[in-house]
Amino acid sequence: RSDDDDDDDRGKKMPVRVVESNAAPQVSGNDPGNRSPLPPSSLLAAGQAFSGTQNVSNQQKEEAWRVNVQIQGVDLEHGYLCGTMEALNVPMADTPVITFWEGEIVDGKNYTFYTGKWEATREDDMRHWSKFPSFAPLQGQVESDGGRQLDLSNYPYIFMRWKEQYFVNVGTDCGLTIAGFYYVCFSCSDGSISGFYYDPNSSPFQKLELKTVNEGKSGFSFSSYELQ
């Protein structure tokens, strides 16, 4: 016979980590009156979608994958954000491959320009950040004292590291690896993103370039005010 309880809602929700600050603040002396180190940016918010390419060329071939990214959550107070990344037209996969990533925002309070993990040395850090033109004005200070004196809250670019945590729709034997991470630079003015994938076991400096996608905007936006 037909089932009584036929109208099950089977929708699955994307898990978003409940943030606990397990990264000790790396820079002391924060301003108690300012809850978030960086001001909110309307284009770096949950629901915002981006689209572009990742260049995976190496000595044997030229290849680029189309990539879509969607921000799933942003917690500026803790310098945390997360989202999904979808790679299309990957030759060895017969479906688009989706991963879930978590990001660290270089805000001088929660995270600095030094990665300190994921097999990235200080030299690797400098090598990658310096590939972003927008990093040039900051480079001197970062090299000398790690950028402690920098006030990044007024800078029109946001620097981040994105680390993919797991594959969402394929198995780990899909022929792809998420062992590395991206150095990312986000432009607050137009929401464009560029990044470099770092993995000591893969070809270096694979470039990620994304722009915002605004047609049929997928997600929601809030406005926020603060009374001073």
Add this chain to the structure above:
Amino acid sequence: MTESSSNGRRNGNDETSAAVNRRDPILQFLDKIRLSGDAMEDNEGEESPTELNAINSAGGFVIVSPDKLSVKYTNANLHGYDVGVAQANKPAPVKCLTYYFEIFVKDAGVKGKVAIGFTKEGFIMRRQPGWEVNSCGYHGDDGNIYRGKGTGEAFGPTYTTGDTVGGGINYASQEFFFTKNGALVGKIPKDIKGHLFPTVAVHSQNEEVSVNFGKQKFVFDVKGYETSARNKQQMAIEKIFIPPNIGYGLVKSYLLHYGYEETLNAFNLATKTTVPPILIAEENAIDEDDLHQRKTLRKLVRNGDIDAALANLQDWYPQIVQDDKSVVCFLLHCQRFIEFVRVGKLAEGVKYGRLELAKFVGLPEFQDIIEDCFALLVYPKPVESPVGYFLEDSQRELVADAVNAAILSNKKDGCHLHSHLEMLLRQLTVCCLERRSMNGDQGETFRLHHVLNNNSTRR
């Protein structure tokens, strides 16, 4: 993310496989001996369901009988989540043409909500088969088929107390099929991949169902169903026209390859006198002496007259026995030893073994076979022992084939190691395996001895 670096960096592999192919081709006969020692498994090692799984059945809703072949509903049917479900203890085997089982409705209870179907491991055991994705069920109360959602489709008749209902999977057509009281009810496409458990369900008071996984004869003639499925395929094959001279050519080359001189002569005569005469292209001029010699050697080996075979080999094809550590020499000396054992001359056998077989002891290719062969000495009745296969005619045949293969492979005009017919059969086997692999590794494959055995019973 990026590509995993373990792809495509292996160049060393090609070299190792080439090295393997360059080994002495006669070594394969040693592998054949090793295979004789293993029992031929008909079902490729797959297990079949034999009873219900009493451990994961819907506890609290059903009781499984002590013989694990019956299930009875014990709850009060209040909603859609208190179905009493039981799965078989093993999933249906997949390396065959069909799988089939039957249920007998002992008591349709108050509401007759019996069901038969297939579900996967981890199925929610409080739901009817077919109400959840990756399951299917033929329900007795409405005769509908359920294939993954709560509403079903019209499929067949209802069924109740006293009915025998069967559920099956046809792996070739990738369909589920169901039967009632010996008649086919219908079939639906099987979109579910992976292993499936035969499943029964009861859902109202007093419902009781027993299950038959093949211990008793089925009411539905499932063998007949399989045969008609195979026949359909066979008819499609027979519609393909192949000129007769190709078939005859294969037979002729087979006879020539194995040195069946007299049969070949009779065959040639017959093909010339058929109407219309079959013209078979001659590939090379037949070397009559060689054919006669190979025939003689085969005859000697098959009669167990190894000394004569060795003597003739020394005269006719000395290069084959030049290397006295070659596989051919090993096989012949081994067979001589076996012939001593066969007639009970154990002392002479031991003497011969010390003389001729000792040099092979310690060589890795021969070690295991030598040990098994010497083990013949240990048993009072070697024929009935686990190594009794050495005493069968098939072993003599194998040695004869090896001698023949060694002679052919030594010829300058590059004879094949296998006859054309065998190469064709090998290709057929591989293609069938590949086709099955593309079918999710489900279904039958080509097994020569099955075909030969089945054909002989048809007469």
